[in-house]
Every structure is written in C-alpha cells, then in structure tokens.
Amino acid sequence: MEKIFKKVQKYTLPQDVKKMGLYPYFIPADGIIGPITSIYGKPKLMFGSNNYMGLTNHPEMIKAGCDALKNYGTGCTGSRFLNGTLELHLELEEKLAKFMEKEGAITFSTGYQTNLGVLSGLTHKGDFIISDELNHASIVDGCRLSYAETKVYKHNDMEDLERVLQSLPKNKGKLIVSDGVFSMEGSLALVPQLAELSEQYSARLMIDDAHGVGYLGDHGEGVVGHFNLTNEVDLIVGTFSKSFASIGGFCVTNDDVINYIQHHARSFIFSASLLPPAVATIIKAIELIENGDDMRKKVMSNARLFESGLRKLGFETGASQTPVVPVYIRDEIKVLKVWKALLAEGLYANPVRAPGVAVGDELLRNSLMATHTDEQIRDALEIYETVGLKFDLI
Ligand SMILES: Cc1ncc(COP(=O)(O)O)c(C=O)c1O
Known part of the structure; x- marks a missing residue:
C-alpha cells in the first residue's frame, strides 16, 4: 500500500471512541453561543466557551457586524499588503494601540497566525527564543x-529560565x-519576574x-x-x-517594530485580511470593554462563586486567578465519561486530555462569562453534584 495514505487507513482511534459513545469533539451548537446554548435542539448551560465578557449576543455587537456587512460587503478578497486594507482596519489598529497603551498595533486574521508571523518574522538565524513549556501551540x-533556536524552560519556573538565559551567548538576540x-489552569504568568x-x-x-485581555487590568488591557x-x-x-x-x-508594540513585522510576517503578508463584520465587531467590543467595569467584576465574581461551590462539593479545582475554572479528573477515559454525563444533564464543559494537559492532569475546563446569572451557576453546581456523586468524584 502506498505510504501517504497507509497511516490514514490505520488511524481509527476517533471512530473507536465514537463507537464507545465518548467522542467529545465537533459538537455543533445550533444558535448563538451564550450562557445558554442550544445543542442538538436542547438548551445547555454553556460553561465551555472563551466568551468571557459575554459579548457574542450583545445587540450593539450584532448591529455593528450587520452594518459593516452592508457597507463593506462580505470580504476583502486580498491581503492587507495589497488590496485587502480597509479604512476600518486602520481605525481598529489605531483604537487598539490606544486601548493597549502601546505605540502601534498590527492585526492578523487569527491569533494563531499572529504568533506564527511575529515569532518567525522577528527572530532570525543566530537568535534565541526562550519559551515556557506550557505555551500555546x-x-x-x-x-x-x-530560523532562531528555541530553548524551553520549565513552566513558570524562573530559576530554570535564568539557567537557560545564563547558558546563552551574551551577544546574541534573545x-x-x-x-x-x-488557559487550562487559569493561572497567570509571572510577568514581573519575566x-x-x-x-x-x-x-x-x-x-x-x-486569555487575559478583556477582564484583567484597569480597563481590560490584560495581564501586563x-x-x-x-x-x-x-x-x-x-x-x-x-x-x-x-x-x-493582534500584536502591539513600538512603531518601528510594527513596521518591521508588517514587512516580514509571512502569515500577515500572504493571507487575506480580516472580514469587515469581524473588524467592526472588534471595534465595538473595544468600546464596550473599555467601559466594562461591571462586566469585568461580574466575570471574576462569577468564577469565584462557581469555584468555591465546586470546592465545597469536594471537587479538585486547582488555583485559578481567572474566569477559567478547571475540575481535575486525572483519568483519560473517566474525563470523557464525566463530560458526557454533564452534557446529558444539561451542561457543556470542555474535556481536556494530553497533549492539552500532561497525562494524569486530565480535566474539565469550565470558563465563566460576565453574563452567567447566579441561578445558572447554582444550576451548574447541581449538575456537577449529581455527576460527581455518580462517578465517585466527591
Ligand atoms: C494563548 C493563545 N494564543 C493564541 C491562540 C490562538 O488564537 P486564535 O483562536 O485567534 O487563533 C489561542 C487560542 O486558543 C491561545 O489560547
């Protein structure tokens, strides 16, 4: 058999898990992803989104998106570099730089592309990137x-980071x-020590x-x-x-660095620009977040309320400082069974297994929204209690 497709035919793990009724991926929602989200036609408590500020169904966001669709059409059909820049993109970058309190901003079509473009565009052969072992994919x-060489330090371990830094040549770019x-544990990086x-x-x-911009900082500018x-x-x-x-x-930094990234980040140059409705909703979101003290307080108090309720029930929740509230299951099959039981009872959370977390750290990732009500949090805790008892977790 020809090599490229041989492995494809042998790869049946997802089908096997589906046969066991435990496959947790690609579950489609059939409406707006809010605190209550319809899945297969049934309302579920949504405790598994990253919609921290609860803005996905905000009427002003929806209006901003619809207006942009009417005014600018469905797409830009090109890269920012050539025909794909709208005045709206420039307005966004100006507003974002101000919001983040940096000189300049550059926007990409996804966060994933941002990291690809910034890291590979800014560092070159002979440079070193020094990266936390739990950094995002x-x-x-x-x-x-x-083309830079990457050195990895132990997660949030400043002694190990210093050891790596000491081992590198003084005159090289780092x-x-x-x-x-x-994002899995909800803990903060040690930014002062870094x-x-x-x-x-x-x-x-x-x-x-x-995961920090929106609710951290005095106006939502994030962990920094x-x-x-x-x-x-x-x-x-x-x-x-x-x-x-x-x-x-996005990336915010000094103007001269922005200028360099604009002309060297291949995921920026060789990919089409952000859609007009996306840009318009982001501009609106910045406005709502800047004036969103209440939302910021609410998402944090919601998270602590939920977390303390889980702890009282006897669940292991770790030490989150954010709206992310993990529930450790520490078993790669059991985490799927618990996930399935929660969904059947009416709650969606994300099951996380290796490589998302280390083997033995399997967890259910819950994330709170500013728009969850106390009643919804109480209902979620009741569901956790029912399922926790069933699986001897509490
Ligand atoms: C830390 C981190 N960086 C980057 C990304 C990628 O962002 P996007 O979904 O916009 O591609 C994510 C998404 O989960 C993330 O958690």
Whole structure:
C-alpha cells in the first residue's frame, strides 16, 4: 500500500471512541453561543466557551457586524499588503494601540497566525527564543517556523529560565515568550519576574495574552496592565476570538517594530485580511470593554462563586486567578465519561486530555462569562453534584 495514505487507513482511534459513545469533539451548537446554548435542539448551560465578557449576543455587537456587512460587503478578497486594507482596519489598529497603551498595533486574521508571523518574522538565524513549556501551540509552531533556536524552560519556573538565559551567548538576540494566562489552569504568568530577567539578560519579552485581555487590568488591557508593566513588556499579542467575541489576532508594540513585522510576517503578508463584520465587531467590543467595569467584576465574581461551590462539593479545582475554572479528573477515559454525563444533564464543559494537559492532569475546563446569572451557576453546581456523586468524584 502506498505510504501517504497507509497511516490514514490505520488511524481509527476517533471512530473507536465514537463507537464507545465518548467522542467529545465537533459538537455543533445550533444558535448563538451564550450562557445558554442550544445543542442538538436542547438548551445547555454553556460553561465551555472563551466568551468571557459575554459579548457574542450583545445587540450593539450584532448591529455593528450587520452594518459593516452592508457597507463593506462580505470580504476583502486580498491581503492587507495589497488590496485587502480597509479604512476600518486602520481605525481598529489605531483604537487598539490606544486601548493597549502601546505605540502601534498590527492585526492578523487569527491569533494563531499572529504568533506564527511575529515569532518567525522577528527572530532570525543566530537568535534565541526562550519559551515556557506550557505555551500555546501557536507559539510552539511560531518557534518551529522561525530560523532562531528555541530553548524551553520549565513552566513558570524562573530559576530554570535564568539557567537557560545564563547558558546563552551574551551577544546574541534573545526573545522570551510566555502565555499571559495559562488557559487550562487559569493561572497567570509571572510577568514581573519575566520582565526583570529579560532586563537583566538583555532579552526582549513577548506576552501572549489571548486569555487575559478583556477582564484583567484597569480597563481590560490584560495581564501586563494588571501588573503595571506595559512599558517593560516589549510585545503583547492576543486574539479577538475570546473576550472580543469575534475573530482575529493582534500584536502591539513600538512603531518601528510594527513596521518591521508588517514587512516580514509571512502569515500577515500572504493571507487575506480580516472580514469587515469581524473588524467592526472588534471595534465595538473595544468600546464596550473599555467601559466594562461591571462586566469585568461580574466575570471574576462569577468564577469565584462557581469555584468555591465546586470546592465545597469536594471537587479538585486547582488555583485559578481567572474566569477559567478547571475540575481535575486525572483519568483519560473517566474525563470523557464525566463530560458526557454533564452534557446529558444539561451542561457543556470542555474535556481536556494530553497533549492539552500532561497525562494524569486530565480535566474539565469550565470558563465563566460576565453574563452567567447566579441561578445558572447554582444550576451548574447541581449538575456537577449529581455527576460527581455518580462517578465517585466527591
Ligand atoms: C494563548 C493563545 N494564543 C493564541 C491562540 C490562538 O488564537 P486564535 O483562536 O485567534 O487563533 C489561542 C487560542 O486558543 C491561545 O489560547
């Protein structure tokens, strides 16, 4: 048999898991993904989205998207570099730079493409990228695409990071990169220590704050602002697919770095630009988030309410500082069984197994929205209690 497709025919793991009735992926929602989301025609409590600020069904967001569709059409049919730049893209980048309190901004069509483009465009042969071992796959892939050499340090372990930095030649380019919020555990990167070490070892620092922008910081600018270190962190990247309830990615930094990335990031140059309705909804989301103190407080208090309820029931929840609330199951089959039972009882959460987490750390990833009500949180806890008892988790 010919080699390329031989492995394809042998790869039956998903089908096998489907036969067991435990396949958890590609479950389609049939309406807006809000606190209650319809799945297979039945309303479910949605505790598995990244819609932290709850903006996906905000009427002003929907109106902004519809208006842009009417005014600018369905797509831009080209790269930002050539025919794909609208005035709307420039307006977004200007607003975003101000919102993030950096000189300039560049937007990409996804957060994934942002990490590919920024990392591979900015670092070259002879440089070093120093990356946390739990960084998101898009950072890992950006490192792979770069001609720089990647060194990995143990998760959030500053001693190990320093050990790596000490081992590198003094005169070489160095870029430290870390997630801002580690999205499975909901923990924060140690940004103050990262900034100190980058200063001490003449390295540049890049924080991917995909999961922190929106609810952290005094106006939603994220983990870097939360630590008051906007000037010390050289590059902040993020996504519009979570708190901004749209799609796309961004990098904010100094104008001269933006200029360089614009002309060297291949995932920016050789890919079509963000759709007009996406750009318009992001602009609206920035406005709502900037004035969203209540939403910020609510998503955090919702998360702590849910987390303390789970703990009281006896679940293992880890040490989240964000709207992400993990429930550790620590068994790769049981996590699927618990996920399925929760869904049958009316709650959607995300089952996470290796490589999303280390083997033995299997968990259900719950994430709260600013728009969850106390009643919905109580209902979710009741469902967890029923299922937890059934599976001897509590
Ligand atoms: C830390 C981090 N970076 C980047 C991304 C990719 O973002 P996008 O969904 O916009 O491609 C994600 C998405 O999960 C993420 O968690």
